[in-house]
Amino acid sequence: MTAFLPSVKSASSKELADRQFAVLQEAFGQASRSFQTEMADRHQDFLALLKKRGVSLEQWTDYATRALIGGALAGTLLMVPGAKQSPSDAAQTVQAAAPAASAQLAPTEALKPVDVGSELKNLLPDAYQAPTSAGEQQIGQMLSSAFHVSAVPELDGHRLNKVLTVMGGEQHLRRFPGDVASEHTGLSIAPGAGGIAPGNGAYGLWANSKAGLSDEAVNQEQYYIAAQTFLAPGFRDNPNTLYQWFKYRKMIAVNAKTGQACVVDIGDAGPASWTGKSSGGSPEVLDVLGLGEGSRKGPVLLYFIDDPNNTVPLGPIQAQAPVTVSPARGGS
């Protein structure tokens, strides 16, 4: 029924399944990271209650999964849904059963959030002071480790004019002729919030009509940044090549004060030097970076993501580190 290309046939169905399943796992992991970010951003009262009980959000989610679904874990756990056992008690149980609870992450590992904001305070004491060349590398290594991506200040011999930028708020970009702000839905912010730019972005429209708009294009606009590509080293010598190279180039944007981060793409050129700003973020990007309120401006690190297979999805990303989970003391 379906004909496959020879290149596909060369890989076994198991290899293809493994490759595809890795994408699935990463996507579900991304959903979990978005969940954690949203809870941290919007439901501090919930997190405060967890803190009071001495459990992390991840531990609580494990607990809730068992309480609501049970499933594979039910037989291995002592607690039953609805029983009078607090999450802090449950955390011990979860810890004991952690290998099964976090099976989607790794057989014997769980992930814990990393406080990138604190890490940055060490590496970048002044959030507005550009790092040295060595500092750029150190920060890149820290971001790579924390976010599990390859974050580099320079890629393929190209770099932006700045790694540490002052990012301001941008409007939405038109994706097709007649696109209006209210069409920009499905975001964590209100539909249409942020308005829409009167002209097209530097790379033009994404599609000729609304019907022709792909999911990828929707994501690219949603998480676009404006970068001063025209000030990038070598741009004047080779504008056409660099224009194409920067177009929709994937980067990680990190709030230099708080560590909040988002995987973004370069979707526009700007802002002008005289504005005092050196990058711009879509309404969604600003929101993810914690800059959506007040002056809508702040210091943001921009690193390229070396992602030749395009496996890192655009959108919020949370820093996490694997921790080996050992059985609770006294556990049977």
Next chain:
Amino acid sequence: MAETPPYNPENPPSVEQDAALASHVEGPAAPEVAVETARPFAAEFEQFKTESTAEIMDIARLSGAEYSPEQMDQLDELFNRLYVEAYTLTLTPLLAGSNRLGDFVDNPADPQFQRLIEVYGQAELNAQFLAHCQRFLTRLRPQLHRLVPSGADGQAGP
């Protein structure tokens, strides 16, 4: 019930509204063991999961991938996790600002769901829950489609 405002995640109920909610429905307290209670959004999630899994399987078929039984089990676990995340994102704003949020933390399987339905309406709650689920699918879909080689569209071959 008719005067109850629609659910707005950006504007969760105040403590006063919450108190009104708590007194809105009289009747026996919720059973302590919630294992016998129908899981909130169970039908909605099963449908979402079935359709999403079918889509994932279609893409696997188009690209020639065959998942192992272990991977299918793992996929099931991943969906379970997603259910809990969407469930938490749906209910937390409804319970914010009241001591019922603490109850929810302690016993996530019993958010006094029936009372929430009375106040916000089943349809509205379902819509919120599914919106969280769909947001995930919207982001997953293009990633998976990238794995399908061009030409492997079931229409024509070499």
